[in-house]
Amino acid sequence: MSDIPVTVIGGYLGAGKTTMVNHLLRNAEERMAVLVNDFGSINIDEELISDRDGDTISLANGCICCSLADGLAAALDTVLAFDPKPERLLIEASGVADPASIAAYAHAPGLxxxxxxxxxxxxxxxxxxxxxxxxxxxxxxxxSADLLILNKVDLVDADVLSGTKAWLSRQAPKAAIVEATNGAVASAVIFDLGLVNRAVHNVSETVAEDVFQTWSWTGDELKRSHIENLMTALDERDDVFRVKGVVTLTDEPDQPMVLQRVGSRWSLTVLESEDKPTLSRVVAITAPDALKPDGLDTWLGSATST
Amino acid sequence: MSEAVETTIYPARTIHTMNRAHPSAEAIAVRGTRILGIGSVDELSTWAERLGPYTVDESFADKVLFPGFIEAHCHVMTGGMWQFPYVGFFDRRGVDGRLWTGCKNIAAVVERLSEVEQQIDDPEETLIAWGLDPIYFDGEERLLAHHLDEVSATRPMFVYHASGHLATVNSALMAKEGITRQAATPGVARYESGEPNGEFQEPAAMRLAGDAFTTFRQTIASAEAKWNYGFEARNAGNTTVADLGTSNVADEEKLTEWRSVVNDPDFPCRVMVAGASGVAGTVDPTSLAELVLELQATESEKLRFGVIKIVIDGSIQGFTARISWPHYFNAPEGHPGNGLWLIPPDQVADLVSVYHQAGLTVHCHCNGDEAAEVFIDAVEEAHRRHPRVDTRHTVQHCQLTTPPQYRRMATMGMCANIFSNHMFYWGDQHRELTVGPERAEQMDACGTAEAAGVSFSIHCDAPVTPMGPLHVAWCAVNRLTASGRVLGEQERISVDTALRAITTEAAYQLKLDHDIGSLEAGKLADLTVLDDDPYEVDPATLKDIGVWGTVVGGRKHPAAKSNA
Structure with missing residues (x-):
């Protein structure tokens, strides 16, 4: 069984965490379990609710919400006991929590x-x-952030926005900065490939938004060292939100690997799937116009072994 | 009910009533669950006779009686801990009266665990122990997996630290749960070789202990834990305890369990169960307020409701309390400078206002002075929105509350519940490490509270420190640290003030002073039965006075016989 990806949503009171969670719940393509501080603030249409049981609410779209009333450890036990297991976990941190201390829970068996x-x-x-x-x-x-979601950008003027972004880059040198209004950010930006690699397959559905741009690339085998160099080079940029894909490597062509990058954290792990693609497919999600018109070819084009 | 109500008159060596009108008496008459009166045996028998048959019970003839002591800040899990062996530094008495001597070093911990291990038949059963407190060990000795492996290489073991922030496990447990050098969880401490050393720091890492951590969490919240909570209170001489914010009162199952345990006539204690809005304000405050009001309206004599607990900062010894500049004195490397907020400070006024408007009393955990400031500001704001009298909102722990803050509290009729036991258990560490000499001498400032006219109680926060009202009082009176240093002589209080703090004042802050806290006609017949008179002994020996047991609602509850 593959590990369930965990997303922690932190940020101070009033930043728009709950709005964002509501947005993600409405647009969920996966069976998400959402751990929230306060049910009352989660805005779910009654007709979407299929069941209520104490600290959990089940939704018709397969998602479940679980309250953190008894603490995070207990809530995790509850949602991980669900059958079928959720495909993704979303944890809404309290306004004063350090997201890093909550993210620590994700380094556990099964997560x-x-x-x-x-x-x-x-x-x-x-x-x-x-x-x-x-x-x-x-x-x-x-x-502590991998990604900063700079919300309410519609409420500040351009000078303030650019000053704030420059300041944020200094505070969070490892994080990319995604602009947002009303907490609406596409799932493709928020989430990695997930258990079913939907983001790769459905990439066309999430292209059109003016706060980010999606670039995709398909090619042959890639050199491991080339990917490593590219990932290091990306550390210098705060306009590349995510890189994700399934790649085959020249040194191990029969074992497709999953490439994931968010902020400055990246990984290359074995693809656990019956379906073994032979081509490499990579998607990058960036700030608008962050890449040249030839897109990922600049990064990956020369790396193919053919 | 046709059950005959009888009157019993208890003559005693002395009765201290804590009622100013009649400070002492030679006897007390109890009818049913309540006090018929105090006075001489003659006076009381004249009255008793008029009501029917009565008996004179001489069992307390050589004892000293007080209104039942009240522990206004502790937690039900203190009872649950006793289902596991104790490996703490200080001597501690179990609910069965057994004296568990303190484990002064790692060798002693290993020896204790080996004894316990040999008594467990099932080779698969995980050995869980609690109370480990390496902060007192010489040379910063740490208990690690290889020490526990000496006890057993095959039985999983889980040792919970007194701080609540760490656990140490052995190699067998790590093997069972698949914890290897690949473990990426922050908080998995390592040997130099890179192998996990068995120390799991903070809950995210402790959760890796799997079943052991789950069993531990569930056991300390079980019905048996509740029973043991009452027994521990009785042994220490408490007749009322406040479980402050441990229980989710919105959980119907837990509520039913509370009712069936506490209302059982054999359960030796009254319990005030605070409504808690969760660690991070996770329960909707308006619904919680409604629920607590409803529970209060239908409460029994023994199981009480009506207070709300909120927690806004961490602990001083854990370097997580919010302390004003210049913050921490000698914090460990990598410490961010100040402690943690558990609720956004901007939210506290809204939260307090909901409960305040509902007529409830808010008890707010504030270890640091910055936390106290935020809470006091919130209470002031709540008054501005909804003027109200007699709130008794209470600053809990109140460890670094400053003189100006006490004066503001007095102005608003707020109460304090001061964590006096810290003087003894961590006074030395506070002086050397956490807050430095000046602030350490001003911590847990009972003297300042008294001078400011703030009604205050003192507490143990069990299981953080052992239940023991006389120890709590001894700390406030003597202010001696574990190393024997007097810390802040000026903040000492008199024996009388300390005894009021654990009787009348504790009752007042729980809004139970119409029923308990002093001995007078009409109040509930709750007594603490002592072998000696705290007003007569050397104040330095206050904590050593023997406790025979208690009387709760007219029913005798002798303490468990000790083995030492």
Missing amino acids: RLDAALVVVDAETIRARSTDKYVGDTVVRQLA
Whole structure:
């Protein structure tokens, strides 16, 4: 059984975490388990609810919500006991939690960390970061992020936005910054390949959005060293949100590998699937116009062995 | 009910009523669950006779009686711990009265565990132990997997630390749960070789212990834990305890369990179960307020409701309390500078206002002064939104609360519940490591609270420190650390003030002072029965006074016989 990817959504009070969770729940393509602080704030249409049982709510689309009332360890036990097991776990952190300490739970048998996201309120983050009581907490959260979701960008003018982004890059040097309004960010940005590799197969469905751009590439075998060099080079950029794909390597052509990158964290792991593609397919999700018109060819074109 | 109600008169060596009008008496008359009166045997028998048959019970003739002591801040899991062997540093008495001597070093821990291991028949059963406190060991000795492997190479073992933030497991447990050098969980500590050394730091890593951690968590919340909670209270001389924020009162099953255990006539204690909005405010406050009001309206004499517990910062010894500048004195490397918030400070006023408006009392965990400031501000804001009198909102732990904060609390009629036991258990560490000499001397400032006119209680926070009202009082009176240093002489309080803190004042802050806290006609017949008189002994020996047991609602509950 493959490990279930875990996404942690952190960020200070009012940044838009719950809005984002609601958005992801409405657009879920996978059977997600969502662990939330407060059921009351989760906005679910009654007709979507198929069952309620104490600390859990089951939805018609296969997702479940579980309250963190008895703590994270207990909530994890509850959702992992579900049959069938959820395909993805989403944990909404409290407004003062350090996402890193919650992400630690994902390094456990049966789970893997996809990403720690921190939702940031573009209007208030600078003031919050110097707040007498919570300044240190907010700054610590930023430093734990793989991806910063800079929300409410429609409420600030361009100068403030670029200043804030420059400041955020210093606070969270490892994270890419995704702009958002109303907490609406496409699942392709938020999530990795997942258990069923949907993001690769359905890539055309999530292309059109003006805050990000999706680039895809298909080719032959890639050299492992080339991928490693590329991943290191990407550390310098904060406009590449994600890279994900299934690749075959020249040194092990019979064993397709899953490539995942978020922020500055990346991995190359064995594809656990009966279906063994022979071609490499890679998707990059970036800020608009982050790449030249030839897209991923610049990165990967020369790497094919043929 | 046709059951005959009888009157019993207990003459005693002395009765301290804690009621200013009649500070002491020679006898007390109990009718049913309540006090018929205090006075002389003659006075009381005249009255008793008019009501029917009565008896004079001489069993307390050489004892000293107090209104039942009240522990206003502890947790039900303290009872659950006793289902596992104890390996802590200080001597501790089990619920059965057995004295568990402290394990002063790793060798002693290994020896204790070996004894226990040999008594377990099932070779598959995991050995779980608790209370390990390496902070007191010489030379920063740490218990690691190879020590536990000496005890057993085949039986999984899980040792829970006193801090609650760590567990140490053996190689057999790691093998069972598949924990290898590949484990990526932060908090899995390692030997130099890179192999996990058995120390799992923080809950995310502790969760890797799988069944052992689950068993531990479930056991400490079981019905047996509740029974043991009452027994531990009785042995220590408490007749009322407040389970502050351990129980999810919205969980119908747990609530039923509370009712059936506490309302059992054999259960030796009253329990105030606080409604808790979860570790991170996870239960909707409006519904919780409604629920607690409903529970309060239908409460029994023994099982009480009406207070709400919230937690806004961490602990001082864990370097997670929110402390104002200059923050921590000598924090470990990599410490971020200040502690953690558990609820966004901006949210506290809204949260407090909901309960405040509902007429409930909010008890807020504030170890650091910054946390206390946020809570006091929130109470002030709640008053601005919904003017109200007599709230008794309480700053819990109240360890670094400052003189200006105490004066604001007094102005608003707030109470304090001060964690006096810290003086003894961590006073030395606070001076050397956490807050430094100046603030350490000002910690747990009972003297300042008294001077400011704040009604305060003192507490043990069991299982964090052992249940023991006289120990709690001894700490507030003497302020001696484990190494024997007097820490903050000016904050010492008198024996009388300390005894009021665990009787009348604790009752007041739980809003139970109409029923308990002093001995007077009409109140519930709750007594703590002591072998000696705290007003007469050397205050330095206050904690050593023998406890015969208690009377709760007129029913005698002798303490478990000790083996030492």
